Amino acid sequence: MDERERADCFVLADGISTKDSRDYMDVALFRMSKRENRAGEVIRYDLADGYIEVKAGPDGMASIWDYDIVLMLISHLTEAMNLYKRGRGEMPGRLFTPHVSDILKFCQWGDGGNQARRIESALDRLKGTTIKSVRQRPSRNGKGLMRQVEGESLISDYLVLSHTASGRVDRIQIEAPRWIYRQVIDSQGPVVLTVSQAYFLIDSPIARFIYRLARRAAGKSNAKWGFKTIYERSGLKCFKEFCRILRRLIKSDSLPDYLLVEEAGLYGPQLIITHRSTSAARQPVDNS
Template structure:
């Protein structure tokens, strides 16, 4: 296949299509090829307009990343104690992934969900764990612009995502006895990546990212229950805490409202200073410009409470 035809197939392929299916539709050639050509992928994702942003419901109330742009937190561990166990986030040698780096994980979840939906409708093959976007697709999805510096930093972002591991330890009642079983899982935010092509100027053009099995299993096996749609304006939120509060509100409040204590939220944020956290949170409450949700403060027996209410819903009663 000529280079021009390959570029055309890549540009016009749809989410969830295999290389053969995209080639047959775009070029009108046979799809009965037993083995794909070298460099071609049997299953891949491509740029497409209109894909809604999705996030993993399971971890939307815990920060799986650092909240600071300045501190790399390389080799550091953040631990969150939960009712049935705990979660540890550990930064690799390149630094812990930030909440802004996590935008690429949102993209993986979003495209994987879209591809799975198309597969269920009979409009594509079952998606694999390999995601092959152009860097321009990543920057467009994350609303990061398309400047040279933005393109160069993608490799560093992928290094941090690969090096950041999530360890969850859960204690569950044993089915065979009256005791408790200890379930331990540890995976990275992405399982790996490789650069597939570069531009003439040496900038990364296209990458292949391997989706971690914990994300893949959630999307493939959950029938849609494990993901939630995220407002597109999320990417325009500059404050890390504001992003974290939006994700919490999206999961906890949904289409209604929810109430969480300041101390509980702080304990899930990975931040060092409770006083600083409260100061920033109260500024967010005063500005009241979070996408989709109003924020209110209310006094409680255990300390200040944050009420997160969908803008079409009334705040929770005290």
């Protein structure tokens, strides 16, 4: 489709489900610490077909809570594209223009006096956090592999469009990065997964990460991951502390949609993830 036929913006829709990018739900594209902003740091994840690097700018690395805004962007872009496919709207562009109140409601952040400032700071970190993906892909002629390198921020740009009479930020324009836009608009397969609304009520960053991993790896069934592998995908710095918090999460049995069980493994402890609607008798897929 010609670029001129696309709408500049995609707009808010009521009552939509939360979506996330399937490709990146098993690695942390953000920091998990509330205390450390990790400005200027790089986290590298080595994968079977390459690696991913998360690079932080001077404002600090985007946090897992900042990423709530990206979830909102993906969700509304997906809804706009679904409406277009059903002939009920225009082909969406890359610009997203929510009110601050819309962001606070979607992300369930509350409406305190400092929340508008929190959003602006989050956007600074999202824009300054770059994801570099280096992967091996089949060549177009089918002979061998090609090295594919992509690098983009979690959001491309943002602009504060207006203020209320009191001077607080009221409306914001966010430009979706090309990697998100391309996934939702151009992909032929399922590239987003629905996330429970209860996700936003999870306070622990590790619990949030485990939920995203479970949604990606287990879906409506089950999966098995080594503690060490999950830790290496989390970007955290202390394995012992990670295990302590994970075991506390398992004991609490409080993760939305999923049951977690620890099992001894040949190379260390394993996490068994089972969707609560699935029979525990089914054999989990081993991703250790």
